[in-house]
Amino acid sequence: DLYNFRHIGVDTKVHGVIGNPTSHSKSPHLYNAAFESVGFDGVYLPFLVDNVSDFLNTYSSLDFVGYSYTIPHKVDGLRCCDEVDPIAKAIGAISCMIKRPSDGKLIGYNIDYLGAIAAIEERLHDSNGRSMSGSPLYGKLFVVIGAGGAGKALAYGGKQKGARIVVANRTYAKAKELASRVGGKAITLSELENFHPEQGMILANATSVGMKPKNHESLVPKEALKHYSLVFDAVYTPKLTRLLQEAREVGAAIVYGTEMFINQAFVQFERFTKLPAPKQLMRDVLARNT
Ligand code: ATR
Structure with missing residues (x-):
């Protein structure tokens, strides 16, 4: 099962992938299974987005932890950050955005x-x-x-x-x-x-x-x-x-592209949760879904 709605409550931390299309993405499978396996109270959703800035403004009150960025928003995503990591800045694109808990600022990274x-x-x-x-x-x-x-x-x-x-x-x-x-x-x-x-x-x-x-x-x-x-x-x-x-x-x-995808997913999972990624489980979920 992709989502376990019985586990979603007021404290559940929201994550997702911002892209267009998102229907091909295996990230929801991977992260939701991984969150559950380590007992992390989080959910990961696909967000089909046309305009990143409109999306972030509309959902500015959403208490999210981080978003992954995929086609075609890695470049626009960077423009919507409050701060950008030097590597992402040098590249000119982000692969993920994390909300800094201390001040709510949106920080962009490129790890993929x-x-x-x-x-x-x-x-x-x-x-x-x-x-x-x-x-x-x-x-x-x-x-x-x-x-x-x-x-x-x-x-x-x-x-x-x-x-x-x-x-x-x-x-x-x-x-x-x-x-x-x-x-x-x-x-x-x-x-x-x-x-x-x-x-x-x-x-x-x-x-x-x-x-x-x-x-x-x-x-x-x-x-x-x-x-x-x-x-x-x-x-x-x-x-x-x-x-x-x-x-x-x-x-x-x-x-294979799965190598790029899985390796960045490990790093991103650890940044989202501050917990070690359950690597074998994530590899197994990806293998079952590709
Ligand atoms: P991402 O951030 O994931 O790289 P993107 O910024 O939208 O997504 O970039 C998509 C890339 O795929 C671009 O290089 C695009 O070429 P253009 O710069 O000419 O748009 C390329 N691309 C997408 N569809 C294509 C197609 N049908 N044929 C050739 N190149 C294509």
Whole structure:
């Protein structure tokens, strides 16, 4: 059961995900099960929101602890914070907002790229052996598709690890802006097909393309995936997107979006509750629901 309404009372702490769409989100499954398992009096709801600022104003009296932010509100969410963590500020997007208990101020953080970058590094270590020192992303050409909140976070994370960044985006102006922020190069989506300055590149999809229930599409032709040694997809519903399936077929290592999702969920759960996350339970709930 997703919600246990018998447990919801006046002291129940409210949490949720702010996005549009939210129907694909597995967060309510994950957090509600996790709250219950550690005996935390909380509820986590999906909030289908058009305008973040209107939503926060309308529900300003709601005694919430924190909200997760997803497509397409990671950038607007940042503008609605009273204070923004330096990393989220550098990225230009938030993945969660927490109300500071002492003064009710809304503080924005960006934690979702950490899990993705860690999972990519882990997978590269597995393929290349652990002998190399430093990040296996160092010096690699890292192609990020998308220049929204997730794209910004991944480009920032890759840059921090010393990768050379290429940003591809439907709206080219946004690709250019992000590329210049991380000292990288911008290309158009159509250029992706013939973009292979070198072998062994890393690819990350940070757009919603490939997400259920809308489509089973991929922005990169299968043939072009041969130039990548590793492909990551931020989309996690379905777990095996067309992009990941085709990448695997051409022999690239793949990293599922669920890795990014679950790792940020652990961190966020701990920030919401101040309790250790029941990691195995959360992994099991996610596995049952993807
Ligand atoms: P998020 O914060 O989760 O990254 P977002 O800020 O709305 O969400 O960004 C969505 C990204 O997916 C953008 O890069 C968007 O491209 P545009 O900047 O051109 O809007 C990309 N995107 C969404 N739908 C797309 C589609 N059908 N084809 C290509 N790119 C798409």
